[in-house]
Amino acid sequence: MKKYVKDLQVAEVEVPREGYILLKMQPADGILPEIVPGQFVEIQVPDSPTTFLRRPISVNFVDYDKNQLWLLIHAVGDGTKRLAQCKRGDTLNCMFPLGNGFTIPECDDRKVLLVGGGVGTAPLLYFGKILREAGCEPVFLLGGRTGNDLMQLQEFEQYGRVYVTTEDASMGEKGFVTNHSILTKEKFDSVSTCGPKPMMIAVARWAASQGIPCEASLENLMACGLGACLCCVEKMVDGHNLCVCKEGPVFNTDKLSWLN
Secondary structure (H helix, E strand, O other), X not given: OOOEEEEEEEEEEXXXXXXXXXXXXXXXXXXXXXXXXXXXXXXXXXXXXXXXOXXXXXXXXXXXXXXEEEEEEEOOOHHHHHHOOOOOOOEEEEEEEEOEOOOOOOOOOOEEEEEEEHHHHHHHHHHHHHHHHOOOEEEEEEEEOOHHHOOOHHHHHOOOEEEEEEOOOOOOEEOOHHHOOHHHHOOOXXXXXXXXXXXXXXXXXXXXXXXXXXXXXXXXXXXXXXXXXXXXXEEEOOOOEEEHHHHOEEEEHHHEHHHO
């Protein structure tokens, strides 16, 4: 898939919760190219003396009617904190779409479980939309420490049923996503997950125990986004190390060394 380096202008800014910002961006000229759910963007951080490399951000959503690309950013370091200061009308230089995304089922009527935690829920929104358009049934299972950690619930509900867990029982069922009762009540054709690595490993192990194919979108540190710097390598079950940014970030969990 062709990659682009384009200036994107911030059209809208939302704050879904403290420490997070949602940038809805449009190309300064032209229209958005084809973008696959699970791919990511490398953003050049302006006016930051401590940030020299681009920052990788998952594609949250693509609205082709408005020609908008949504990026949900967690402000945790100097680079992302600077991005969180962006205002409407600001321009950011972006390299995209990067990496390989989630697998779209070839036949419809497939029930796909999408499991996310924290900012890892971000790429599942666009994936849910594409699954629904493909005739599948996406079912979202989202987890957080508290109800305040859960974002974009209304947006997720547009594309499928939404179930949640919180560690303090402030919303949904108490516990982790792998403890939710939906896992014992329904059968799924496949599972896709993104979020903290311990959560994804638990989801992958549950899927393996059920004989269900599972894909995980990894969040390794990705400096260049092109497979050149080797910062993001992940060990595979066959002993090889692959660059997450180039070969992933989405992998079938059977290929990862997690289950060994």
